[in-house]
Amino acid sequence: MLAEDGLNGHSFMEGKAEDSNVGGVSDTPFLQDSQGSYAPSALTHLVTDIDAGTPWATALVHAIGRWTGRRELVEGVEITYLIGGEAFDWLVLAERLLRGVDQISPELLHKAPIERLLTTGRLPDDLPPRLFREALGFEKYRAHLNFFYGVIVEEALWTAIEREIRKERGVRGLHHLFGVQDLVYERLYGANLKTLIRKFRQERAERPSVKFLLTEWKEFIYSLFKHRLKHQDSSRIASDTKKGLTMLEEARGVSDFAQIPQWSSGFELLRSV
Numbered sequence: 001m002l003a004e005d006g007l008n009g010h011s012f013m014e015g016k017a018e019d020s021n022v023g024g025v026s027d028t029p030f031l032q033d034s035q036g037s038y039a040p041s042a043l044t045h046l047v048t049d050i051d052a053g054t055p056w057a058t059a060l061v062h063a064i065g066r067w068t069g070r071r072e073l074v075e076g077v078e079i080t081y082l083i084g085g086e087a088f089d090w091l092v093l094a095e096r097l098l099r100g101v102d103q104i105s106p107e108l109l110h111k112a113p114i115e116r117l118l119t120t121g122r123l124p125d126d127l128p129p130r131l132f133r134e135a136l137g138f139e140k141y142r143a144h145l146n147f148f149y150g151v152i153v154e155e156a157l158w159t160a161i162e163r164e165i166r167k168e169r170g171v172r173g174l175h176h177l178f179g180v181q182d183l184v185y186e187r188l189y190g191a192n193l194k195t196l197i198r199k200f201r202q203e204r205a206e207r208p209s210v211k212f213l214l215t216e217w218k219e220f221i222y223s224l225f226k227h228r229l230k231h232q233d234s235s236r237i238a239s240d241t242k243k244g245l246t247m248l249e250e251a252r253g254v255s256d257f258a259q260i261p262q263w264s265s266g267f268e269l270l271r272s273v
Contacts, residue, residue, distance in 0.1 A: 041066065042063045042064075042066045042067050042097060043063070043097060043100045043101065043104070045059075045062070045063055045066060046059050046060065046062075046063040046097055046100075046101055047101055047104055047105055047108065049062065049063075050101065050105075050108045050109075051105065051108060055124075055127075056108070056109060056110075056113070056114075057113075057117075057123045057124045057127045058127065058131065058135075060094060060097060060098065060123075061123070061127070061131065061132050061135040061136065062135045063097050064090055064093055064094060064097070064135065064136060064140070065135040065136050065137055065140065067081070067093060067097075069081065070082040070085070072096070074096065078215075079092060079096060080092075080215040081093045082143065083147060083150075083151065083215070083218045083219055083222050084150075084219050084222045084223065084226075086143060086146050086150075086222070087143060087146040087147035087150050087151060087218075087222050088140055088143035088144045088146065088147050089147050089151075089218065090136070090140075090144050090147075091117075091118070091121050094117065094118075095118055098114055098117075098118075146222075147222075149225070149241065150221070150222040150225040150226070151218050151221050151222055151225070152248065153241060153244040153245055153248060154221050154222070154224060154225040154228075154244065155221060155244075156244040156245070156247040156248040156251065157188070157240055157241070157243055157244030157247065158184055158188075159247050159251075160243040160244060160246065160247040161184045161187055161188060161240075161243070162180060162181070162184050163247075165180055165183050165184060165187070166180060181193060182194075188224070188228060188240070189224055189227055189228060189231075190231070196220075196224065197220070200220050200223055203223075228240070
């Protein structure tokens with residue numbers, strides 16, 4: 001299957017035992033500090049391009065490519081775009097930029113396609129995958145794939161493993177869900193959720209807490225992804241990642257990987273390796 005071919009050669013699996021920065025971004029173009037002039041510059045270009053007739057999605061991905069901030073303080077709220085310093089959540093940045101355009105020139109945008117993007121993560125079908133990749137540039141696109149595999153697919157993998165465990169328990173006549181969640185984490189990461197959270201907090205020198213802000217939750221998921229890559233062999237990584245991809249495919253209501261838009265998912269890498 002195409003997914004298997006891609007997974008066996010995918011970059012986040014290379015050197016997993018030797019490289020402590022598994023899936024990391026080298027020579028990142030993102031700025032270290034959160035206070036920069038990137039917001040006005042990117043927004044100005046975005047508004048100007050759309051007003052000049054450039055399709056909004058094309059103008060948006062180019063604006064994302066121009067962006068250099070890892071995080072930003074907007075109206076007293078910190079927004080993080082680079083999770084764990086390695087995984088680029090481009091959709092959060094897209095929402096921030098589009099809201100900025102709406103505040104400056106609301107007549108430039110149509111609500112329906114914007115809502116589709118923000119609710120499904122899918123850009124218009126006529127946007128070429130190559131354009132998305134080229135607009136982001138090598139490092140941002142690699143960081144986007146880190147986020148896709150390290151957060152989106154990793155969460156989908158949890159659902160896939162939960163389904164396996166519930167099926168196994170069902171054969172033994174166990175249909176209640178008590179303890180199933182911990183069994184998922186133990187199978188994937190060797191510890192229950194409470195233990196994993198405590199370790200995550202300790203590594204960050206934070207007070208013990210099971211409550212997460214959304215950005216913290218994404219960082220937690222990404223840390224588990226890196227843990228899995230470090231401690232599993234390549235065949236197990238490929239198998240588990242394929243399970244996550246298949247579950248994501250099912251959740252998106254398509255019957256073949258090829259039907260999933262390449263720019264929104266990173267599936268093109270599965271076909272190009």
